[in-house]
Amino acid sequence: MKILKLSLLLLSITSISFAQGFRQTQTDSYTRYELLNPSNQSFRIIYDVSATTAGATKYFNGLRVGSEHLVDAVWDLMTGKELNWEIVNGVKAKENGLSNANEAGEYLMVDLARPVPEGGQARIRIDKTYKDVNSYYQEDGTIVFDRSLGIKRNSVVLPLGYELVGANYPSQVTQEEDGRIKVSFMNEGPAGVPYKVTARLASNMKYVAPSKTNPWPEYQSSPQGRDKTKARTGMNVSERGFQDRDIVYFLQQPESNSFFLYHDYTESRVGMDKYVNIVRAGSKASKPSAIILDTGEALKVETLVGQAIVAKGIEANGLTDETEAVVIWYDPIKKGETRRLRISETYTDASRYLLHEGQLIWDRSFGRNRNTIVLPKGWMVTSSSIPGRIDMTEDDEVRISFINGRPDNIDVFVRAVRR
Structure with missing residues (x-):
């Protein structure tokens, strides 16, 4: 009874708080722009975003002034089900809790499938179409997409039959299976990117599948990776910016050789019921949770260790008696569903994180596109081999964020000294 009363009290407090208004928070935003027929100057926008304001039951998406917009649908990414929504003015957005709404603005107000859990997320996908003559137009035989993009992960898909002739910001190029060319990027800086893409009609633009053969029948990847003396004729280039696996390391005092981490991962494969993390050789994992x-x-x-991994029907390359795996179990994924997991654990790795001659040394390879290190309290950074965005946490700890839009690993070396 006491627990029920406490729950009702917390619910009441949350309701009062949201009635008084809230500042919306979000993460993991990604936008895909599909350029439609150039004569219409319209483009489809598919926007993925995760609402993170604990207790929120609505999400507000600001609609850009100067564009004609048509909202097609909004989905809950966990269940794949459509959500209710309506377009409201800034006054109504404020009345529904968005305290910092621009009263002269216009918003897409979405009813979330469930309240945002404490420390969790409500993932949605918005599908809408914009017509913006200032952002998408024809010029001197080319089509131009020229727009300031504030979201950190973006892609632009050209109309079918067009070749890419310009992109003013470092971009990855991939081809859709229907033949369309896509350019994408990850923004490492704090400001929006004034992104400009130009393209022109091509007479023979069609999809070319990666080759299943190569000129070297004896070619084999080595245990350490590919043979860099030969071209990857069958390489399948996937969009790096769309990947949503990110990780945060909280370094403990270096004498411990330990660090707490959490990494987020979205599973969408039908029937999948587990996540397997093979612990890196030389490291020891403890206190796992998810x-x-x-x-x-x-x-x-x-x-699980060694043959216990095999006994559970889990496949692992290079399995030895010392191989350690952390396995997270969940209900099988159904068609149209996804799950966003957060896996937390503490690692000890005396070879790659240590105190040496009074200095904190971190030397570790990162494979994800978004990686963050938080130094222990009382330490200040003196070296970082890979460029990263640096700021301070609320607890006065140095935080370094590494964004890697390339499909390879980065070897991150960090040195720090005591304050």
């Missing part, structure tokens, strides 16, 4: 960020539900976690 939740579904969409609901806050805690998941079953177990640590």
